[in-house]
Amino acid sequence: MLKKRGIKHNVLNAKQHEKEAEIIAQAGMYGAVTIATNMAGRGTDIILGGNAEYLAKASMRKQGIEDELIAEATGFAETDDEEILEARKIFSELNQKFSEEIKEEADKVREAGGLFIIGTERHESRRIDNQLRGRAGRQGDPGTSRFFLSTEDDLMRLFGGERMKAMLERMNVDEDMPIENKMLTNIIENSQEKVELRNFGIRKDVLQYDDVLNRQREIIYTQRDQVLDGEDLHDTIIKMLEENIDETVKHFLPEDIKDNWNLTGLLDTYDGWAILDRSKYKFSDDDLEVISPEEIRDMITEEAENIYKENETLLPEETIREMERVYLLRSVDTYWMDHIDNMEQLKAGIHLRSYGQHDPVVEYRLEGFDMFDEMIASIREDTIKLMLTQPKKIYEQKRRREAIAAAKRLAAQKAADAKAESQDKDEEGDVVKNALQRKQVAEPTQTSGDGTDTANKTIRKGKKIGRNDPCPCGSGKKYKKCCGRDA
Numbered sequence: 096m097l098k099k100r101g102i103k104h105n106v107l108n109a110k111q112h113e114k115e116a117e118i119i120a121q122a123g124m125y126g127a128v129t130i131a132t133n134m135a136g137r138g139t140d141i142i143l144g145g146n147a148e149y150l151a152k153a154s155m156r157k158q159g160i161e162d163e164l165i166a167e168a169t170g171f172a173e174t175d176d177e178e179i180l181e182a183r184k185i186f187s188e189l190n191q192k193f194s195e196e197i198k199e200e201a202d203k204v205r206e207a208g209g210l211f212i213i214g215t216e217r218h219e220s221r222r223i224d225n226q227l228r229g230r231a232g233r234q235g236d237p238g239t240s241r242f243f244l245s246t247e248d249d250l251m252r253l254f255g256g257e258r259m260k261a262m263l264e265r266m267n268v269d270e271d272m273p274i275e276n277k278m279l280t281n282i283i284e285n286s287q288e289k290v291e292l293r294n295f296g297i298r299k300d301v302l303q304y305d306d307v308l309n310r311q312r313e314i315i316y317t318q319r320d321q322v323l324d325g326e327d328l329h330d331t332i333i334k335m336l337e338e339n340i341d342e343t344v345k346h347f348l349p350e351d352i353k354d355n356w357n358l359t360g361l362l363d364t365y366d367g368w369a370i371l372d373r374s375k376y377k378f379s380d381d382d383l384e385v386i387s388p389e390e391i392r393d394m395i396t397e398e399a400e401n402i403y404k405e406n407e408t409l410l411p412e413e414t415i416r417e418m419e420r421v422y423l424l425r426s427v428d429t430y431w432m433d434h435i436d437n438m439e440q441l442k443a444g445i446h447l448r449s450y451g452q453h454d455p456v457v458e459y460r461l462e463g464f465d466m467f468d469e470m471i472a473s474i475r476e477d478t479i480k481l482m483l484t485q486p487k488k489i490y491e492q493k494r495r496r497e498a499i500a501a502a503k504r505l506a507a508q509k510a511a512d513a514k515a516e517s518q519d520k521d522e523e524g525d526v527v528k529n530a531l532q533r534k535q536v537a538e539p540t541q542t543s544g545d546g547t548d549t550a551n552k553t554i555r556k557g558k559k560i561g562r563n564d565p566c567p568c569g570s571g572k573k574y575k576k577c578c579g580r581d582a
Contacts, residue, residue, distance in 0.1 A: 144201025144203075164178065164182045212228060212238070319424065347360050350388055426481075
């Protein structure tokens, strides 16, 4: 609308957050129009006529002075840096110059009535309305504020706006006609007060809800700190074991009525980890008449502690102590995360208890601590169950790995021995074979391969005599006609 009418203006919203202070500081210049969101520009005074300090900073930026140096120029810290001192001098001169210039501008704005604030709605909180009103009339300057509402605004719609809208329709009043009435203003302020009281009650309840969870958090984090600090948790684990057995026995074996005893359920709970020999707990009817829950509790506790002591002998002590810390920390973290989710779900629906004339905060506190107690019990049981079962499993796995490794070493040794024996046999065979070969070379056989006698055959060495060559016997005849005739 302003653009269509050619009205120069500035818009202050999240997109211009970097220029927020600069825009809001110049909102007091004569004829300046600034559109801002509810919370924009807080902390910066709107000075009538303009803000000389920001005008001086803008002029320094145009001169090419960096923002860091400008920030130093507006400070008062002691320094010997000549560059900073020169920047301070420039800023002081510009600030004085613009202060003189805006005096006339400020007078024109005052004559026009000062700063005029237009609000487009009334908010649920009067504090926000007052902050907007406070834009005008700062430091004794004149100013005015005016708010415009619609019967369709949330505040009016929730607190009687429909009745007013129906009344205006019956009176055939133009919907664009502004209506001013002191009674209407009082209704709006009363509505705001109701909303503020409701919001205050919500914040108060949320604080009380958070206080419940914060107390639980302190208990859990204290336990986690003990683990993380590396404290010896042996006594703590034994105490957790005793408390778990005591609470479980009370649950299954109530002291008042023995007919309600559930001994089978108790034994099933601990079977296989705290109770290994179930036959010890086979009681006759006469035994059950005289035995007490405390005696059964002591029996289970003694057996569980014996299992614990036996586990401590299977592995090194430092390994057992580390397992105590790791298992407790893992149980705490797992159940605590689940507990936080459960508390959030409880808080989401606890307000419905008010329909039954119950205080939601009190109900949240009671149920929250019941859930916390259940979580602590689960942490105890999970931790001691791991400590009674895992050391033996780890020991057996270690023994199994050692046996497998020993078997592998034995198999490797046998394979190596077999290979060495085979090599020895091969070497012995090679020696015999070589000896035979040497014997055959030294003593050749007396017969050839076709069975003919070769022992007395003369082996001639040298050049072969041709058939037409002179006979070497000296007869003068050709070899083929003399000695070579029979060849």
